Amino acid sequence: MKSNHIETKVLHAGIEPDPSTGAIMTPIFQTSTYVQEAPGKHKGYEYARTQNPTRDVLQKNLAELEGMKYGLCFSTGMGAVDTCIKLLNPGDEVVATNDLYGGSYRIFTTVFARMGIKFTFVDMSDLAAVQSAINSNTKIVWVETPTNPLLRIIDIEAISSLAHKVNAMCVVDNTFASPYLQNPVNQGADIVMHSATKYINGHSDVVMGVLCTSSDEIHEKLAFLQNTCGATPGPQDCFLVLRGIKTLHVRMQRHCENGREVANYLKNHSAVEDVYWPGFESHPNHAVAKKQMLDFGGMISFTLKNDSLDDAMKFLSSTKLFSLAESLGGVESLIGHPASMTHGAIPREERIKNGLKDSLIRLSVGIEHIDDLLADLEEAFISIG
Ligand SMILES: *Cc1c(COP(=O)(O)O)cnc(C)c1O
Numbered sequence: 001m002k003s004n005h006i007e008t009k010v011l012h013a014g015i016e017p018d019p020s021t022g023a024i025m026t027p028i029f030q031t032s033t034y035v036q037e038a039p040g041k042h043k044g045y046e047y048a049r050t051q052n053p054t055r056d057v058l059q060k061n062l063a064e065l066e067g068m069k070y071g072l073c074f075s076t077g078m079g080a081v082d083t084c085i086k087l088l089n090p091g092d093e094v095v096a097t098n099d100l101y102g103g104s105y106r107i108f109t110t111v112f113a114r115m116g117i118k119f120t121f122v123d124m125s126d127l128a129a130v131q132s133a134i135n136s137n138t139k140i141v142w143v144e145t146p147t148n149p150l151l152r153i154i155d156i157e158a159i160s161s162l163a164h165k166v167n168a169m170c171v172v173d174n175t176f177a178s179p180y181l182q183n184p185v186n187q188g189a190d191i192v193m194h195s196a197t198k199y200i201n202g203h204s205d206v207v208m209g210v211l212c213t214s215s216d217e218i219h220e221k222l223a224f225l226q227n228t229c230g231a232t233p234g235p236q237d238c239f240l241v242l243r244g245i246k247t248l249h250v251r252m253q254r255h256c257e258n259g260r261e262v263a264n265y266l267k268n269h270s271a272v273e274d275v276y277w278p279g280f281e282s283h284p285n286h287a288v289a290k291k292q293m294l295d296f297g298g299m300i301s302f303t304l305k306n307d308s309l310d311d312a313m314k315f316l317s318s319t320k321l322f323s324l325a326e327s328l329g330g331v332e333s334l335i336g337h338p339a340s341m342t343h344g345a346i347p348r349e350e351r352i353k354n355g356l357k358d359s360l361i362r363l364s365v366g367i368e369h370i371d372d373l374l375a376d377l378e379e380a381f382i383s384i385g
Pocket of ligand 1: 074173
């Protein structure tokens, strides 16, 4: 039975009991090669970089979660980004959002720029700026929404239609929203990318990347690159991500509920200057968020009224339930300081220009009891006086 409900898809899409044993859980095919009956005569599996049955199931499941035809998994999110940009040739151009994941910014500007691909970074809430950055050499328009760490929302539909005017692909990094909150294919995205390390796996125990597409032509090129460049995940990790996905909808609901409570608490706190969370009606992109997202997620950033780096540092080492760590999207709450952690690769001048103040603190609100989370934050505020 095919369902359109994500609550059913997470458990059943692409997943069948194992035909040889009836095992309800997809087995971990921990093998590097497959025995052939005669040269070239095999069961569809030759070598594990190219195909693995555990990975196949995960790839099918992810494709259905995104409402797309194909899914491909990579050993990390950056492996997925790397493979995606390898679709391009020297002289090709990429227009990307300026409020970008630090690792994506780094691979664009230090690796691919060196190989003759040009990157332009623009504020994608300004459609006129996007329009003027796009030209006939533009092959990819790279969207990340909600953005990191300022939680701006980019209108995927508007950007993908600008990209399609010059036959460029619209790629959406959907890591922050997860397939539960938005399916960018509905707004015209050609490729959806994920760091499955975050919400998709959700248990802070795997790193993995994903690319989904509905285009036969793009899929064929990406699958060629996946096998050729070799950033493929192991079967144990595929199993863990499949297991994590089974509760994606339940986790996301609680992330969103807790996120709403924490955002409102911060908004009313006297030591807080700005709170960045797309659920506020006063958020500049609230209307777009309402249009393309199911809810507003568990990612929140805020700044301190005095914008003191020292106070921010003290706050970061004072919370107990919010663990100080890079990453996001796991069941446990995390706290981070973008300027010195995730966005350390971006020069300060560039960072401040993009609105990332020194005291900016980012929260990945987990699924603990809300009262405990608020009490933890309150104690940290007390510690900075
Ligand atoms: C973490 C992350 C990545 C990179 O993924 P890894 O799994 O860490 O390699 C890319 N984009 C976003 C938005 C991320 O949060």
